[in-house]
Amino acid sequence: MILANLYNKVLGFFRQTEKEAEESSKDTARNRLRVVLMQDRTNLTPELMERMRKELVELLSKYVEMDKEALELNLEQDGDQVALMLSIPVIRAKDEEEIKAALEADKKEEEEEISDDDTEEENNTYKSADNEEEEEEKHEDKNSTEEIDESKK
Template sequence: MKDIFQDLFNKVFGFFRQAEKEENAKDTAVNRLRVVLMQDRTNLTPELLEKMRGELIELLSKYVEMDKDALELNFEQEGNQMALMLSIPVLRAKDEDEIEEAENNIDDAESEDDEEIIEEDSTETDAEENSLSEEVAENDEPKEEESNTKPKENKSK
């Protein structure tokens, strides 16, 4: 008897939870549009956003210990203003010693990186990578001119 009730309860509860989770078509459209328009307006590709996210994590983890997977980076629109929203679940702030240590580590890592680059500079693969990244940078420039990054003025009034 108890089992039957339990089963029924789970079914009913499950039903409501499902209904809650399911987003309607309109909200899906609005949310998808918001994201795609932010990309259109700023010309920031998902790859660039991901890169920005990575660099922000690197910088911020010097000062705080955080849940890196839960970090959220989004564009949001409020009226005519666009904002970059960063939400970081902080586990704990680091103390001064740790920050100093982290700084030293980064310095060490950077100098090591530099050495590596100097060593590998003459290799072909590296040269290719460099030229590729240059091309990307060049391609980005004319696009930016076209884009409507500037906040909308009240022309429509």
């Protein structure tokens, strides 16, 4: 019995190490495939992602001081949906005056460019969409808490 146990343990040890080595290459394959499939499905090339990253850095820099190089923008799959995951290492939030200054500088630039009626309209639609989503979420929360209450009863 003891011998058999020992034998299994030794064998198991070797199997484990083998498996780990296998998994590393398997994991690279899986991760590479995920990225490529995201690109295929969304049509977002690495070039476009990089452009998006840069524009996001520019936009967010108005509000927070961050590690620009460490900003990560990835496409991730969650079930049927593709999500854009953004991870920003924030060094510190900017104070009000800094934000104001950045926004004003931005306004000036915009005015210098073309008329910005369209962009304002777009902003508005985005806002209303956001609000709707938030409201929906609240509803869902209420529903779920209600359900819990009922189950307690």
